[in-house]
Each structure stands twice: as structure tokens, then as C-alpha cells.
Amino acid sequence: MPSPNAISRRSLMRLLGYGSLAAGAGASLSACAPPTTASNTGTAAKSGELGSTLNLATWPNYDDPAVLQRFTDETGVRVNVQVFGSTEEMEALLRAGNSGIDVAVPSQYAIPGWIQSGLLQPLDYDKIEVDVSGWNKAVVDQEFDPGNKFTLPKHWGTTGMIFSEELGSELSSWAEFFKLAPTLDRRALIVDHQISSIGSAAVSLGLDFNVGDEKGLGEVEKFLKSIKSKLFAISSDTQPGLRNGDTWMSIAWTGDGVQVVRDNPAFKYVIGKDGGEIWSDNWSVPKDAPHAEAAWAFLKFIHQPQNAADNINFSLYPHADPAVTAMVDAAVRDNPVIYPAEETIAPLSFATAETYNSPLRAETWARIKSS
Amino acid sequence: MTSTARRGRSSAVAAGPAVLWFLLFMIAPLVVLFVVSVGVRGPGGGYLPGFTLANYGELETRLVPILNTVRFSLIGTAVTLVVAYPLAYYLAMKAGRMRMVLLALIIVPFWTSMLIRTYAWIFLLGNNGIPEVLSTLGLADDLRLLNTPFAIVIGIVYNYLPLMLLPIYVSLERIDPSLRAASKDLGADRLATFRQVTLPLSAPGVLSGCLLVFIPVMGEYLIPVLLGGGRSYFLGNALADLFLQSRNWPLGAALAGSFILLMSFVVVGYSRLTRRLAGPLPTEGVL
Incomplete structure (x- = not known):
């Protein structure tokens, strides 16, 4: 994927x-x-x-x-x-x-x-x-x-965050995104894609987007499991939730960002200043x-x-x-x-072949979803 | 002597295709499943030959999906039964000439893809759907339905209702009206007639309806994703992840195999129990 x-x-x-x-x-x-x-x-x-x-x-x-x-x-x-x-x-x-x-x-x-x-x-x-x-x-x-x-x-393209005015605060980094998400009652969505979701969460914890070692992934796993019950969904179908007002903040890819913001100017698509994909x-x-x-x-x-x-x-x-x-x-x-402006995409990372193929990352993601 | 021998031979020939089918599509896949489940994961995913029981040791990491599956299957089946029985009763006993029209109305929606019908519930249960209507009417404020266990149960009841309804309807329809008339003549009131005549006679329909709903719900994949938001994983979701995303075939095979075994015990136990209670079910031999 x-x-x-x-x-x-x-x-x-x-x-x-x-x-x-x-x-x-x-x-x-x-x-x-x-x-x-x-x-x-x-x-x-x-x-x-x-x-x-x-x-x-x-x-x-x-x-x-x-x-x-x-x-x-x-x-x-x-x-x-x-x-x-x-x-x-x-x-x-x-x-x-x-x-x-x-x-x-x-x-x-x-x-x-x-x-x-x-x-x-x-x-x-x-x-x-x-x-x-x-x-x-x-x-x-x-x-x-x-x-x-x-x-x-x-x-x-990029993997950024979409949020609506309802959220009441402006997001600019993954650190902010993942700090705010668990304080809301099921209003945040992360995509069902290990590269984007593990990567963005890793960035929020100060780790590399392509984190692949057991210790780093363990940290991400523990964190995502701890906030899972506070999330609205783990799903790659980001648009219905945003458009219906169920989701207030969401990880999203460029394509969804363009469409959602075009149809509803109350939404913003932002690229994390601390990194991302x-x-x-x-x-x-x-x-x-x-x-x-x-x-x-x-x-x-x-x-x-x-x-x-x-x-x-x-x-x-x-x-x-x-x-x-x-x-x-x-x-x-x-x-x-x-x-996006050149300086906006400067902190971003490409997912590597190791990240795509890593059994450890895939297993980590599967365990988070099965928790 | 010769004629019995010939008859034995010809029945063996007649059974041939069925036996072949059984070996090819039932036994062979199970053997493959078992062989893969004791192998090891290849470096790039998939399967490498080997012999280890480690995959079975790892099953506990998927305990939550297993428990979710069992719990939602039981609850979903029970709620479906509660919804379907009165409906079937009405169709069989009260609907009269409208019966065929009503049956068609129940069945026709199921000609549409399950994906589309379930997807529609996202909008019904979402913020702008039923919660908005209830809030406008002042009945409930800030109600959250989508991506909850409730939504999953709704999805199960909605999608599997006909599988429960039809067997119950058939068993109710077969009841000889004179039996109920006799019950009335002997002084039983309506409730007693229902409890002592109608309900026991419709038991085979109820029991096979429960089995027809319970088994496919155990294998459900779509509903937990669409209406549960991927937050309450079923076994089907865990398996899809293992085979398609983390490409850990051996663990996937171990999980699938164990579950098939568990299900076999459940089904065999269930049919033993029901035979004692209600005689052979119409579905016997099918399941």
C-alpha cells in the first residue's frame, strides 16, 4: 500500500x-x-x-x-x-x-x-x-x-494532519497532534497504514520516521496502545468522519487533504514541522x-x-x-x-525499503490493531 | 452375494465425486494449513519450511480479537434472534395476503452488495445521522453511535437478519393450525399456547437460524472495520493483517487452524445438544 x-x-x-x-x-x-x-x-x-x-x-x-x-x-x-x-x-x-x-x-x-x-x-x-x-x-x-x-x-505528496475549527486549537507538529489526541473523547483518527501511522507517532516521540529497532518500535507500540481507546478510528477512509463532524483531527494524505479542504474551508491540512512523511x-x-x-x-x-x-x-x-x-x-x-513550500517539506522523510519490508514494524502494527 | 458386492461397488462409484471433492477442497487445504503453521516466516514474509510450535505459543498475542469475535458473535446472534422471531411470527401467522410482499421487501435489499449497505450505516450512525435527529428532537444530546460496540451489533443484526428469519419463518409456517386450535379448546390462554405449543414446535428453526448466523459472524471482517472503526478487531481482521500486511503466514495459519478446531467442537457440541432438544435440524448435514 x-x-x-x-x-x-x-x-x-x-x-x-x-x-x-x-x-x-x-x-x-x-x-x-x-x-x-x-x-x-x-x-x-x-x-x-x-x-x-x-x-x-x-x-x-x-x-x-x-x-x-x-x-x-x-x-x-x-x-x-x-x-x-x-x-x-x-x-x-x-x-x-x-x-x-x-x-x-x-x-x-x-x-x-x-x-x-x-x-x-x-x-x-x-x-x-x-x-x-x-x-x-x-x-x-x-x-x-x-x-x-x-x-x-x-x-x-505528503502525510499531514487535517483538523477542523471545532478542534479549537491549531496544530503544527506531530508532537502536538499526539498530545492532543488522547485528551479528546474519540475525535482523532489515525490511518490504517503502518508506514504513515507508526512513522508519525514515532516522530511525535522524538524518534526517526523510519524507526526500525526493537526498542524504538516498542516505545511507539506502548504509546499507541495506550491512546487507542481514545481514538475515533484506525482507518484509511478518512473523509467521511471529517465531513460528518465525527472526526476533528486526522492523519491524512495529500489527496484527501486537497479534497476535504476544497469542499470545506473550515478544515486545514498541515505538515508537521517536526517531520513526517x-x-x-x-x-x-x-x-x-x-x-x-x-x-x-x-x-x-x-x-x-x-x-x-x-x-x-x-x-x-x-x-x-x-x-x-x-x-x-x-x-x-x-x-x-x-x-507546499520548500521549507515546509524540508523536515520530511521518505519511507525506506526497510520500513516497507520490516517484519518487526508490520508485526508491531498488527499487534497495536489487535490490542 | 454378487449383487451386494456389485451394489457396494456402484455406491462407491457414486460417492466418488463427493469423496474427491472432500479430499481436494476440505482435507488438502487443512493439511496445507497445518504444514504452514509449523513452519517459519520467510525473511521477506510468506513461509519457509520448518518445524516449530512457536507459532502456537504466540497465539496469546491475538487473544483480544478472539475474545471480541466470540463475544460479538454471541451477542449479535442473540439480538438477531430477538428481532427476527416476532417478525417471523407475524409473517407466518398474521400477515395473510401481504406475506409474500413483506417477505420480498425483506429479501430484496440483500441483492445489493453487503459493502454498500454496511457503508451506508456510517452515515446513518455518524454525527449527522441518527444522533443529529435525536438531538434536534431534544431526545438525546451528544450521542455517539458510530465506531462503538453498539454499531457493530447493529451491523450484525442488519446483515444477518434474513439468515435467522427464514428458518424460523419456515418452521412456524409448518405448524398445523389445528394444534393451536386444540390448545385453545383445552383451555390454554394465548401465552400458554405460545409457550407450550408454538415455541417448542418452532425450536428447530430457531436453533438452525442461530447456527446460520453465529458461524458467518465468527468470520466477519467488514463490519468491525466499517462500523467499529477498526477499534474492536475480529479474528478475520487479525488474520487479514497477518496474511496481507505483516505477511506472517505461519502465525496466521496457526491462528486460523486453532480457530477452525475450536469451531468444529462448538458446532458438533451444538448439534448434539439440539438433536437431543429438537430432533435433527433442517441444516444437519449442511453444517
Whole structure:
């Protein structure tokens, strides 16, 4: 379970038992996609080199269908969208081999494992014609893929806190969040995701977001168990509680923050000044991609500023290329939830592959929930 | 001699598919479950072969979900019974020509996905739902319903009502009206007739309805997540975590296996008891 974007992916899909809906959504999305004109003679020559389809493994509401259609119009390659519910699911498919996926969008913490297992091929920068040297340093050239050899950040975001006016006080740090939460009678929510919730609680206790040792995790476990009865819920479905007035303060991901604050200005989305999570979902090309040439063409197309900007206006997640930022709708660009200031995100940490894979963290989280 | 032998052979052939089915889909998974439960967790999750009983020693860390499951299943079944019995009684005895319409009204909502129907309760029980209505009417102030044990019980009763209602309805409907007429003729009042004639005759329906509700509720996953806010975990939630999030298959298998064993004892004990009380149940052989 990766990057924290839309509600649909995080909560409903999990409830439906992961795959079943993903399969359904994938099927219905591709069914909804405008039929590709096979008789498009003008592009016949091109589609000969690139093939006729591209299989894109991505998340719900993450790609503007109009942009994908433009790619099809330009190249004759039809984009077949497969929507996933979690990074684990995507990973299971790739590891099984012959997935047929040409472009995948894993969350950053899965990437080191994928590179190590040889699931990805190095990006062909000659063909995609992208230069990341001017991109936002907060998301390129990171430890999970030094020099961006295998991946390029598509969208990125944060894990912050949402609170309403009803709360009566302003939050600015995780320390404040977790101090206030147990003083209320079931008004605070933490998400059902070990990376975000254990990490944020760890930050509030003065520990590292990626804490992984037994002592540190033990401290977090003891603390979260002690406040559990005072929480409203442990759930990734954050929006209904906030919108109905049941939840007054909540851990939340960028996507939920944007939607809740947009619909109700009485809410605020704040990033902890003492730290917390920054995440990214990243373009990558599997080693066994059946249409690698189409994948390179697609990555070239999707990074042309106008196309990337249209995609952001649709998905409401930021991109790392300043040339793109300049073309994004002003309302989106100036929204501090979508584009937080540089100094705001400075204290944040990416979840590492160890944090994602750690049996100890997973067990700790399972024990907290089962307490 | 020959004919008996042939008959034996042919009945063995006839039983073949059932036996095969049983071996393949019942015994084999249980064997796999047991083998995994004595193995060790792989470094990246999953299962590595091995032999250890340590996983069974760790079961106590999941004691809370186990107790939650048993407690909510018992309470949920009892409340469902209390709600379903009068309804079934009304349908069978009093509804007359409206009976089929009412039955349809009860059953048709269940053609919608359980997820959607349960999700709707989030809004009904939440701040802007029933509590708001009661507060406006001045009946209750600051009532909190969502993500409470009460909400979980509501979810159970709502979702499992038909499983309780239908067996009771069938057993009530089968009662020969002349038996109750005779009871009346012999001087019994309505309450005595109900207690001494109707209730004992509907016992098989009640007992099998209870079993039909109790068992699936023990495996419930959705209701504690949606209406309990993930605060009162059931065994199903603990298992989903172990297999899908912490990827600790051996502990998950040990937990699932122990629970299946416990359930088998409960079900066998229950059917022994009920057979003594009410004769073979309609569900016997199914469960």
C-alpha cells in the first residue's frame, strides 16, 4: 500500500479484498477509454514500430484520460490502463513474470527491492529526452534510486494532519497532534497504514520516521496502545468522519487533504514541522515489458510540459519539473496543500525499503490493531 | 452375494465425486494449513519450511480479537434472534395476503452488495445521522453511535437478519393450525399456547437460524472495520493483517487452524445438544 492518494484506492479497494475491485476497475476503465481508431492510417507507420498497445499499471484517478487519448492520437498506440489497489499487488504481478505491463508506477519504498530483483530496466534517457537536473531536489536523486537510473517521479505528496475549527486549537507538529489526541473523547483518527501511522507517532516521540529497532518500535507500540481507546478510528477512509463532524483531527494524505479542504474551508491540512512523511510514485519500465519502445515514447510524451501539466490539473498531485509547475493552473499551483513550500517539506522523510519490508514494524502494527 | 458386492461397488462409484471433492477442497487445504503453521516466516514474509510450535505459543498475542469475535458473535446472534422471531411470527401467522410482499421487501435489499449497505450505516450512525435527529428532537444530546460496540451489533443484526428469519419463518409456517386450535379448546390462554405449543414446535428453526448466523459472524471482517472503526478487531481482521500486511503466514495459519478446531467442537457440541432438544435440524448435514 503505497502512496497515499485517492480514497478509492486506499480504503474501498482494501475493503473489497484488494484485487477484485482493481480488476473490475481496470476492466471498466479500459472499457470506458475512447475506442482507438485502428483505421488511423496517418499513424500506421509509427504504430508499426511502437506496437499498438501500451499497458500502464497505475492508481485510480491518477492519469487524465484526455492526455492518454492525445498520446494515442499522436502515436497510434492505445493505452490500456490497469488500476491497482496497492504496491504489493503490483509487485506480486511483476514478480510472477509475464505481467504484460509496460509502464508501472510504484511507490518509492518498493523501488530498491524491484531494482535488486531485476524487475526494472534502466531508463533510456536518449529516447525519453528528460533532464532531471533542474527538478525539485526533494524528490529526485534520492536514496531509493540514486541518479534516477530506473525511475522518474510522477507525482509526489505528503502525510499531514487535517483538523477542523471545532478542534479549537491549531496544530503544527506531530508532537502536538499526539498530545492532543488522547485528551479528546474519540475525535482523532489515525490511518490504517503502518508506514504513515507508526512513522508519525514515532516522530511525535522524538524518534526517526523510519524507526526500525526493537526498542524504538516498542516505545511507539506502548504509546499507541495506550491512546487507542481514545481514538475515533484506525482507518484509511478518512473523509467521511471529517465531513460528518465525527472526526476533528486526522492523519491524512495529500489527496484527501486537497479534497476535504476544497469542499470545506473550515478544515486545514498541515505538515508537521517536526517531520513526517513525504512520498512519491514513480514511472518505471519493467524488464519484461512487451512494448518497451512504446514505453519510451510514452515517457517522452508524458514529460512534455503541457501534457504533464494537464495531468496535474486532473490528478491534483504535484510534479517535480519547474517547467511543468509554471504551466499548471494557478489555482492548483498556489494551493499550499498540493504545492507546499520548500521549507515546509524540508523536515520530511521518505519511507525506506526497510520500513516497507520490516517484519518487526508490520508485526508491531498488527499487534497495536489487535490490542 | 454378487449383487451386494456389485451394489457396494456402484455406491462407491457414486460417492466418488463427493469423496474427491472432500479430499481436494476440505482435507488438502487443512493439511496445507497445518504444514504452514509449523513452519517459519520467510525473511521477506510468506513461509519457509520448518518445524516449530512457536507459532502456537504466540497465539496469546491475538487473544483480544478472539475474545471480541466470540463475544460479538454471541451477542449479535442473540439480538438477531430477538428481532427476527416476532417478525417471523407475524409473517407466518398474521400477515395473510401481504406475506409474500413483506417477505420480498425483506429479501430484496440483500441483492445489493453487503459493502454498500454496511457503508451506508456510517452515515446513518455518524454525527449527522441518527444522533443529529435525536438531538434536534431534544431526545438525546451528544450521542455517539458510530465506531462503538453498539454499531457493530447493529451491523450484525442488519446483515444477518434474513439468515435467522427464514428458518424460523419456515418452521412456524409448518405448524398445523389445528394444534393451536386444540390448545385453545383445552383451555390454554394465548401465552400458554405460545409457550407450550408454538415455541417448542418452532425450536428447530430457531436453533438452525442461530447456527446460520453465529458461524458467518465468527468470520466477519467488514463490519468491525466499517462500523467499529477498526477499534474492536475480529479474528478475520487479525488474520487479514497477518496474511496481507505483516505477511506472517505461519502465525496466521496457526491462528486460523486453532480457530477452525475450536469451531468444529462448538458446532458438533451444538448439534448434539439440539438433536437431543429438537430432533435433527433442517441444516444437519449442511453444517
